Ligand SMILES: Nc1ncnc2c1ncn2[C@@H]1O[C@H](COP(=O)(O)OP(=O)(O)OP(=O)(O)O)[C@@H](O)[C@H]1O
């Protein structure tokens with residue numbers, strides 16, 4: 051009996067501690083007062099521009115009035131505490147949210163001036179133009195070659211074997227995976243290491259030459275060495291592609307991106323040049339997050 | 346928490362530990378007991394069936410000197426196939442028997458003598474003559490199938506223990522003994538059992554017709570139920586909106602899986618035979634009825650297999666711009682295939698053993714001819730077992746058990762195939 055009571059006491063103590071912690075968080079600058087976004091969400095030569103985006107999961111609103119531009123050949127990092135809607139926003143950009151029945155997207159989202167939520171627009175070519183790399187490496191249970199060749203094949207980019215071989219090779223080279231796999235292209239893609247699998251997924255995405263690549267925490271399942279490789283890769287890719295990347299690592303955001311967008315509870319709080327965000331954030335919520343006061 | 350309280354907790358845990366281990370042991374013992382019980386039933390079933398049925402796989406043959414002279418056969422023109430077909434083969438067999446046992450006289454005794462060999466011996470002679478016309482007007486030493494009563498008697502006499510005489514009286518036993526003593530009786534592998542259709546004469550009865558009927562019926566069932574079931578499962582999993590209607594469909598599919606199979610038989614009679622005027626006893630109709638029965642199983646297992654495909658693979662396909670159909674055809678179906686095939690094979694194995702609905706649509710008729718297609722009247726293995734189990738002849742009892750063994754053999758093969766396919770097609774991701 052005595053022992054149980056003590057456990058109860060401990061639990062209570064824990065709970066009250068949590069409560070005070072929550073109160074501390076709530077005592078932080080409140081997001082309810084946030085009106086609009088500070089910094090430079092809009093740029094001159096935007097590849098994609100989003101205005102007044104609201105996203106709902108059934109009744110629950112996940113994104114509030116977000117406006118953001120992603121410039122040509124720019125790398126935009128999206129950071130923010132867990133559950134703030136980064137993935138949700140990213141998935142709006144190539145309409146991956148269509149697969150979730152209860153998800154509803156409002157607002158204007160354009161790719162080079164073309165409304166991507168136009169009911170007449172076909173998502174298949176859209177996703178060929180705006181590719182996506184997911185958090186967990188998800189190669190198809192097929193050979194390495196077939197993984198990379200899948201996109202070009204279904205989009206009918208080429209009908210000649212030699213051309214396809216070339217696409218596969220250049221994609222794997224760009225993903226800096228070629229040297230590691232060139233001798234075993236017919237081996238299953240699922241047999242690679244986690245970091246190799248993620249690079250394979252990147253190769254698969256760039257094989258269809260998309261204009262924009264969306265990456266949702268591409269390194270969260272990887273060790274530091276694999277992460278470094280992918281970051282290097284992102285820097286190279288930005289020469290030809292426009293990239294939006296969600297990350298939980300502020301160092302990563304600082305290393306790879308031109309601009310950084312800070313999300314908080316579904317609102318876009320601040321967008322600024324990466325250097326400015328991490329050295330001299332404009333908004334107090336951003337500052338609280340990057341200094342580790344919550345998150 | 347201070348240290349004395351901690352000690353208390355550990356003591357409490359230790360005190361309960363012994364009890365927990367005892368409970369765990371009991372829990373395991375229940376499981377082992379259940380498996381033991383199941384195995385015991387299985388062993389009992391197998392020993393019973395095999396004990397009764399293994400003798401059906403051998404058959405006694407009696408050697409006779411048969412004189413195939415054209416006169417007795419009633420053949421005046423050997424080149425006329427009609428005459429060859431209609432010749433009096435039993436006449437020469439009877440004559441051979443009379444010559445082998447010249448002491449037998451009187452109509453009743455002679456008739457008893459003729460019953461030493463199978464009624465169907467004439468057919469076998471005819472087949473021989475048709476295959477090789479040059480044996481006409483020659484004397485041939487021929488092994489003829491023994492009659493079922495004689496066969497049962499010979500088999501039981503060659504075993505230790507009680508001899509089963511049945512309808513074989515002292516006189517006939519004497520004839521058999523004399524044949525055995527002269528090495529004119531042989532037991533051979535019973536090929537007839539695997540090459541003939543059903544017959545009123547047990548020694549001429551085989552399961553070939555039923556096996557072919559079962560194969561044709563299964564073929565129809567597979568061809569219909571697998572594509573329909575997979576298509577339904579794909580639609581329900583991938584396309585159907587989640588609303589009251591799809592809920593209703595889902596509940597009804599599950600209900601359908603629990604409907605007694607005889608109801609499907611009635612439905613088949615009403616729809617396929619009543620409305621569409623199809624013939625009775627056809628594997629085609631049987632297959633369609635079994636399709637109704639198998640569909641729920643296939644749909645349910647296919648849906649489970651499709652659900653089990655990791656969502657990351659779907660996202661990968663969609664993310665690269667695959668259309669929904671390409672995602673399904675290229676990724677979901679190949680990954681779900683082992684599960685779907687396993688479900689289909691288990692459903693088919695169920696259908697293979699199904700009897701009741703096939704009785705309703707008339708596949709219980711007595712059919713001697715071996716069916717050559719899905720539109721020939723046929724019976725199936727379980728129905729054949731049902732038919733034979735009703736026959737009083739001792740020889741049919743052993744054939745019933747033998748047919749059960751064949752059916753079990755097919756079931757084991759199908760289940761092994763399911764396991765093999767799953768192993769073969771399963772891919773890691
Ligand atoms: N499929 C869904 N159905 C309902 N609600 C969802 C769904 N996906 C996300 N949400 C909700 O939307 C909000 C934003 O989620 P989202 O996944 O975009 O967050 P995130 O910023 O990517 O978080 P994390 O950093 O943990 O990945 C959360 O409150 C989450 O509960």
Ligand SMILES: [Mg+2]
Nearest residue numbers: 136137138266
């Ligand atoms: Mg996320």
